[in-house]
Amino acid sequence: MDxxxxxxxxxxxxxxxxxxxxxxxxxxxAQAxxxxxxxxxxxxxxxxxxxRARGLGDAGGRFSGGLLRPAxxxxxxxxxxxxxxxxVRGALTGLRGLLREVCEALVNVVCSADEEGMYWTCVEAMDTADESSDRITGILEKLEVRDRNLA
Structure with a gap:
């Protein structure tokens, strides 16, 4: 599937x-x-x-999700x-948007977290999503440079 x-x-x-x-x-x-x-x-x-894509793959694989598995x-x-x-560009842009949405949802969870383990799981997830998003931005910039050089 695409x-x-x-x-x-x-x-x-x-x-x-x-x-x-x-x-x-x-x-x-999202991290997977x-x-x-x-x-x-x-x-x-x-x-x-x-x-840079290898770096995105590595960053995406860092979040354990508190060892949760899909429901x-x-x-x-x-x-x-x-x-x-x-x-490629559309997928990366969409993935970056998804990671932003994940961070926003996790902020809401962190604000209401009443146990320390859940708090730190969310913080870890936000850090990993942010790193992945930064790596996507780097890939998109590299694609832009490549396209300018080809023109």
Missing amino acids: AVRIIAASRRGLAEASTVHEVIVEAWQ LAEAVGSHLAIFGPYEVRS PRTGGLRAAQLTEVRD
């Missing part, structure tokens, strides 16, 4: 998340997707962005369905 479709499904999943556990699971899903997109682009992406209603790990990234 990355853009999976990103859209992840955005819907996050929007429908109604419990703390579901928000954390969606954060984990960042890892999968980064790894895919490191192999099949434009040559100029492959090393049964999510149908498993969405990132496992990734087979292609047809629109």
Whole structure:
């Protein structure tokens, strides 16, 4: 399945998340997707962005999600369905937007967290999402430079 479709499904999943556990699971899903997109682009992406894409894959894989696994209603790990990234720029832009939305949802969870473990799980998830977002910005900048040089 194409990355853009999976990103859209992840955005819907996050929007429908109604419990703390579901928000954390969606954060984990988004990070797994960042890892999968980064790894895919490191192999099949434009040559100029492959090393940065490896960094995105590494960053995406750092969040353990408090060792949470996807809830049964999510149908498993969405990132496992990734087979292609047809629109590299569109996928990266969408993924960066998803990671921002994840951070916003996690801020709401942090503000209401009544246990220290949940607080630190959310902080870890926000840090990882922020790092992944920064790496995506770097890849997009590299693509822009490449496109200018080709023109």
